[in-house]
Amino acid sequence: MPNGKLITFEGIDGSGKSTQAKILYERLLEEHHDCELFREPGGTPLGEQVRVILLNQPEKIGIIAELLLFSAARAELVRLVIEPMLERGCIVLLDRFTDSTTAYQGYGRGIDLELVKSVNDAATQGIKPDLTFLFDVTAEDGLRRHDRHHDRIEQEGVQFMEKVRQGYLTVAKGDPARVVVVDGGREVEDLTIEVWNKVEVLLTRNTLF
Numbered sequence: 001m002p003n004g005k006l007i008t009f010e011g012i013d014g015s016g017k018s019t020q021a022k023i024l025y026e027r028l029l030e031e032h033h034d035c036e037l038f039r040e041p042g043g044t045p046l047g048e049q050v051r052v053i054l055l056n057q058p059e060k061i062g063i064i065a066e067l068l069l070f071s072a073a074r075a076e077l078v079r080l081v082i083e084p085m086l087e088r089g090c091i092v093l094l095d096r097f098t099d100s101t102t103a104y105q106g107y108g109r110g111i112d113l114e115l116v117k118s119v120n121d122a123a124t125q126g127i128k129p130d131l132t133f134l135f136d137v138t139a140e141d142g143l144r145r146h147d148r149h150h151d152r153i154e155q156e157g158v159q160f161m162e163k164v165r166q167g168y169l170t171v172a173k174g175d176p177a178r179v180v181v182v183d184g185g186r187e188v189e190d191l192t193i194e195v196w197n198k199v200e201v202l203l204t205r206n207t208l209f
């Protein structure tokens with residue numbers, strides 16, 4: 001039986017999730033765990049190309065095309081990377097996964113949530129995170145932290161990000177056993193401790209069965 005784990009990091013832009021994902025990755029490596037970290041979109045040649053198309057291109061992209069492009073990148077990441085790594089027992093850390101699509105394309109862009117769910121399911125083929133951290137910050141705080149560069153989606157502004165944030169919180173409410181909501185406004189070091197405590201529980205649970 002594969003005993004890999006999938007841990008995802010979610011939140012609006014500037015919520016601090018990438019910082020925490022990297023810190024956890026380094027700690028797991030230090031403790032000699034088999035562990036990998038990927039960001040979405042990315043992690044495969046197709047995913048990196050999709051990233052350039054989606055994030056660095058000034059032209060408008062229709063919302064359905066956007067949904068399908070993020071999902072195409074994810075389908076490749078699942079097929080080529082995540083599935084084999086979970087099979088070998090790896091702890092896979094993902095900076096964004098399906099909850100990003102639900103929050104940004106569903107709640108943010110307003111695409112029908114059933115359609116978003118179907119596309120998410122098609123891309124992931126039954127793979128679900130064992131644990132998800134949702135770093136919750138206000139839209140203003142997130143955008144302020146991300147001041148230095150703004151990609152195409154971040155340029156949507158505060159109102160859009162607030163819709164995305166509320167979408168994330170709704171997702172978390174609907175799946176409290178999986179999603180841990182973390183107050184992202186706290187100090188980096190405090191957040192690191194909270195994340196580690198939850199991950200330790202997950203990994204200990206794994207060794208008991």
Ligand code: ADP
Binds near residue numbers: 015020
């Ligand atoms: P995200 O991946 O959610 O967009 P990052 O982890 O890249 O966010 O962080 C965005 C910015 O905020 C970076 O400059 C980072 O150093 C800073 N940052 C991250 N976590 C915190 C925190 N807990 N408090 C204050 N600033 C933070």
Ligand code: TYD
Binds near residue numbers: 100105154
């Ligand atoms: P990125 O530079 O990785 O942002 P961050 O550092 O904040 O994570 O860009 C990812 C952007 O793409 C971000 O604005 C969220 C958006 N996104 C979606 O809209 N839908 C998705 O399914 C994914 C994975 C990302």
